[in-house]
Amino acid sequence: MFDLETTGFSPASAAIVEIGAVRIVGGRIDEALKFETLVRPTRPDGSVLSIPWQAQQVHGISDEMVRSAPTIEQALPGFLDFVGGSAVVAHNVGFDGSFMRAGAGRLGLSWAPERELCTMQLSRRAFPRERAHNLTILAERLGLEFAPGGRHRSYGDVQVTAQAYLRLRELLGESG
Template sequence: MNVVVFDLETTGLSPERDGIVEIGAVRIVGGRIEEQLRYETLVKPTNAFGDPMLIPWHAQRVHGISNEMVRHAPTISEILPEFLEFVGADAVVAHNIGFDGSFMRVNAKRLGLNWSPAAELCTVQLSRRAFPKERAHNLTVLAERLGLEFAPGGRHRSFGDVQVTAQAYLRLMERLGLGV
């Protein structure tokens, strides 16, 4: 099964009130990460009415994306149709799919689009199954547990997180004896 591993950076935690500031994705084909089949863009965040919004300082502290960085970036209304085409009918994978998937569903609905991947798979849930005695399953801990490293400056940036999530997904599926 081909999958698209994706990650979002946002202005906050609420898909109804906050905006997307970055999307990163990579496709896994036949159990191999295809780095050339990637999607990566900054996004100028907008509110529910499509009006531009600022990135709060607390969000900037997490991902390092500033208002200046997204000043000339396209908005989600420009990006989302293109990203949905990139995903196509494949399944999607994210670390905490509930978070990223909710932002995709809310934004797609708001724009009259359809977020309907073949399946939504979660590396947090896979980690809980693979390591049931462990309490922490955040991406940093999971990467350490699996011997994976983030590229310099890659943690909490969409594509950096996607690269590690994709590797973690493959290793977790192998560990759980699930075919990819």
Template sequence: MFDLETTGLSPERDGIVEIGALRVVDGRIDESQRFETLVRPTTATGETMLIPWHAQRVHGISNDMVSRAPTIAEVLPEFLDFVGASGVVAHNIGFDGGFMRANAARLGLSWRPAAEHCTVQLSRRAFPKERAHNLTVLAERLGLSFAPGGRHRSFGDVQVTAQAYVRLLDLLGQAAVTPAASR
């Protein structure tokens, strides 16, 4: 499981400001196996990028908070090692996976998880008559709650995404995939 917070919506122009991840092993969430870090966003040339006010309003991560954080060039190899050859799950995998692919390519690294699973797609299958499938609505629908201050922060979002994933697989009658199991 993983979640990103970013400076905007474009993997080519915007930067990652936070990564949160945890493992689901045999259908169980293992919060002892976690990855969580702020990231100082940088441009393609490695210069520090400022977090726009509209992005700060969403996730609450300020330029001061990331001023001493490692850059994506420092963080991404560690995160790729954490993921290893496992599959990954994200809420809206196209967004998070797009940022991972773009950043990996920019750094000469490879983003090749064994599989990519999306809780938005699982939600659509589990609740086909519902129109909204964002994480807040899905959490409410499944009776899940975010830790105080956890919504729109990577680790808070990934905790709820993991819980939603496990419940959605149960609702859909599927065996739990272990997307980030230990190697």
């Protein structure tokens, strides 16, 4: 399970500012196996990229908060080691996966999880008559709550995504 917070919507022009992940082992969330870091956003030339005001309004991460955080060059190898060749799950994995592919590619690394699964797609299968499937609405539908200050922060979102994934698998009658 993983979640990213970014400076924008396009991996070509935006940067990752936070990575959060947790492992599911034996059908249970293992909070001892987690990855969580802020990331100081930089441009391809290495210069610091300011976090746009609009992005700060969404996730609450400011330039001050990431001033002493590792850069993506420092943080991404550790995250890739954490993931290894395992399958990954994210809410809207197309978005987060595109940032991972772009970031890894710029560093000459490989984003090659065994499989990418999406809780948004699982939500669409489980609730086909519903129109909205964002993480907030999915959490409400499943009776899940974000920790205070946890929504739109990587680790808070990934905790709820992990719970949602397990519940959706039950609803859909799937195991594994």
